[in-house]
Amino acid sequence: MTLSLFDQFMSPVFLGIPLIIIALVVPWLFLPTPSGRWLDNRLLTLETWFIGHFTSQLFAPINQPGHKWALMLTSLMIYLISMNMLGLLPYTFTPTTQLSMNLGLAVPLWLATVLIGLRNQPTAALGHLLPEGTPAPLIPILIIIETISLFIRPLALGVRLTANLTAGHLLMQLIAAAAFVLLSIMPTVAFLTTIVLFLLTILEVAVAMIQAYVFVLLMSLYLQENV
Template identity: 80%
Template structure:
């Protein structure tokens, strides 16, 4: 039973070709293409408003030097939202349930913020490793602890996104299986279970959007420390 539950998180293949590549390309095909007209349609207007609100809210506390990251982080958030939302459809695969992919997104962006901080303001970046006013005997221990916490940040980003989506998908499959089994045995209990499944689906849609926003928000906080 456990093997069948976790089979949905295995990368599917067709004729030996991993289909995760198609799952990664699909969100970009759904984006509306900008037109050359002066007046945009409703979808483009809504998308531009959403991107403008997100960019202004995310980059308002960041210095001007970090505003060049706006395009990268906005594209990343939309990409993650589409991947998470498409993974809720039947007979689909969610690439963000793979820890390797999430780490592949988190590690390069985190490393870029750290290297940028080391290049632009090395004193301030190294100062984060040692809080001001630390007693002399505690200096080596605090430096080691802060260094470990610095290197664990990308791991926390990837594990958070993976764990939240994996837990939600597992819970939905368990409740759906229970509703299917109870349908012939206890119809009333099956109806209640289906209602719970419907509410959980709405919750998972919210989680899919919130987790993408949290991923990008934490990345912007790391950027703020190094700009």
């Protein structure tokens, strides 16, 4: 029974073709493209306002050289939100429940921020490994601890996104299965369980958006330390 619950997170294959490729491409098809008209439609206007507001808030504390990442990080957040939201629909697959994909997004971006810091300001970048005012006997230990924490950052990004979405999907499946079983035995309890499932679904919609925002926000904080 435990294995069947996790089968929903396996990458589906149809006629030997992994459907994760389609799941990665589909979110871009739902994003409206800008037009040459003077007045855009409501959806495009709302999207433009959201992107502008998010970008201004995300990059306000970052120095001017870091603003080159605005297009990349904003696109990444919209992409993650789209995949997380599409994964809540029935008979769909959520690519962000795969740890390999999340690490594939986190590791290159994190490594790019570290390399930028080592190239532009090597003294300040290496200075993060040793807090100011550290007693001499603790210097080797703190350098090792800070180095380990530095290399754990991309792993924490990927695991956080994977664990939150996986836990939410599992909980929704368990509550839905309980409501289905209780429907013929205790209809009142099944009705209450369905209400809980509805509230959990709303919570999962919020989690899908918040986790995409947290992923990009932490990446911007890593960028802020190195520019």
